[in-house]
Amino acid sequence: MSGRAPEDDPVESADAPSEATGPAVPGQPADRWYDDEAGPMVRLFSLTRGRTRPAGDGYFDLISMVSARSAADRDPLLPEPVLDPEHQAILDLCADEPLSVAELGSYTDLPVSVVRVLLGDLDDAELIDVTRPVPLAELPDEHLLREVINGLRAL
Amino acid sequence: MASAHSDGTAGTAGPGGPTGEAGNRLPGGISLKILVAGGFGVGKTTMVGSVSEIRPLRTEERLSEAGRPLDDLVGVEGKDTTTVAMDFGRIDLRPGLALYLFGTPGQDRFWFVWDELARGSLGAVVLADTRRLADCFPSVDFFEQRGIPFVIAVNCFEGTEVFAAEDVRSALDLDPEVPVLLCDARRREDSRDVLVRLVEHAAARRRVG
Numbered sequence: 001m002s003g004r005a006p007e008d009d010p011v012e013s014a015d016a017p018s019e020a021t022g023p024a025v026p027g028q029p030a031d032r033w034y035d036d037e038a039g040p041m042v043r044l045f046s047l048t049r050g051r052t053r054p055a056g057d058g059y060f061d062l063i064s065m066v067s068a069r070s071a072a073d074r075d076p077l078l079p080e081p082v083l084d085p086e087h088q089a090i091l092d093l094c095a096d097e098p099l100s101v102a103e104l105g106s107y108t109d110l111p112v113s114v115v116r117v118l119l120g121d122l123d124d125a126e127l128i129d130v131t132r133p134v135p136l137a138e139l140p141d142e143h144l145l146r147e148v149i150n151g152l153r154a155l
Numbered sequence: 156m157a158s159a160h161s162d163g164t165a166g167t168a169g170p171g172g173p174t175g176e177a178g179n180r181l182p183g184g185i186s187l188k189i190l191v192a193g194g195f196g197v198g199k200t201t202m203v204g205s206v207s208e209i210r211p212l213r214t215e216e217r218l219s220e221a222g223r224p225l226d227d228l229v230g231v232e233g234k235d236t237t238t239v240a241m242d243f244g245r246i247d248l249r250p251g252l253a254l255y256l257f258g259t260p261g262q263d264r265f266w267f268v269w270d271e272l273a274r275g276s277l278g279a280v281v282l283a284d285t286r287r288l289a290d291c292f293p294s295v296d297f298f299e300q301r302g303i304p305f306v307i308a309v310n311c312f313e314g315t316e317v318f319a320a321e322d323v324r325s326a327l328d329l330d331p332e333v334p335v336l337l338c339d340a341r342r343r344e345d346s347r348d349v350l351v352r353l354v355e356h357a358a359a360r361r362r363v364g
Contacts, residue, residue: 061275062214062241063255065183098183100255102243105214111238112216131183133275145358148187148277151248152354155206155347 047086048117060101060116065131067098074126081125087118091127184251190272192259193282194290198310198340199258200242206346207244207256215240216268239265269297278304278357280349285309285318288326295327304357306334308349
């Protein structure tokens with residue numbers, strides 16, 4: 001774990017195995033943790049198998065739009081993906097309409113950093129399409145902004 | 156890795172740009188974001204909720220920056236882990252064009268989260284409470300330094316004296332082109348007007364270059 005850039009995703013260090021051996025020593029009931037005090041039932045680093053994804057690459061921006069691909073669009077030569085329930089939950093959420101990364105985090109109740117790792121798996125398995133937000137520096141003249149203004153006025 | 160990564164800029168070079176039919180061809184459509192900033196308790200989530208089509212959602216980012224100051228309202232998962240919550244809403248302006256509103260987290264302390272939020276944002280609303288005007292100084296500084304277009308929206312709480320917008324402008328030492336509006340963040344029309352003014356301001360700034 002040494003050598004990681006400091007801006008690396010915080011999930012792993014948050015739940016690093018070294019901390020799992022904390023005060024919950026067997027045979028010392030006074031130190032046992034129950035319920036919420038014991039932390040999440042499944043450590044988040046288990047869910048991502050310790051993997052992290054740099055948050056700063058912009059590919060899974062908070063407003064990148066994710067939509068599940070239909071099975072027909074998938075390369076038939078790719079191996080059948082092994083999905084965790086959380087992967088499936090994300091696919092189900094964005095099956096009918098595209099959802100932002102932020103919305104997926106909210107609806108799955110998972111931190112965005114974890115959602116990004118899971119989305120990376122789904123992306124590698126060609127199960128999702130990802131549309132990044134328009135970089136603002138490259139917006140076309142005022143056409144889009146005008147459209148936004150008109151859309152807001154109609155609210 | 157051969158999956159088709161569409162990008163907001165990909166395939167939009169034709170006439171009409173991303174807002175024409177090319178925009179609708181993007182699987183996820185076009186998504187834009189606006190930040191709602193300001194001091195604690197000034198009504199950021201209220202504004203996000205009043206103008207959004209969905210009730211405000213909450214998403215979390217976990218941070219493990221040892222030694223970072225902790226905000227009063229932010230849960231602490233472990234001794235060196237902080238969870239930063241962001242409230243946000245969504246407005247579908249038309250099919251394939253979604254506008255997201257993000258309430259900025261914390262009390263002006265999680266600048267690194269703000270940086271990610273601010274990247275690519277259309278602009279920002281800085282909500283101000285005239286009883287605690289200084290609370291919005293850090294937000295104003297943040298957006299000024301990064302050249303992000305912003306407007307000041309003075310949330311007129313009931314029972315507070317209504318200040319003239321010009322008084323607020325001089326108190327905040329704003330550039331003359333920064334719009335200052337009075338609003339009631341609970342009112343959908345008010346919040347909508349603030350957003351319209353912000354996007355007009357952003358468009359004007361683009362014209363100037």
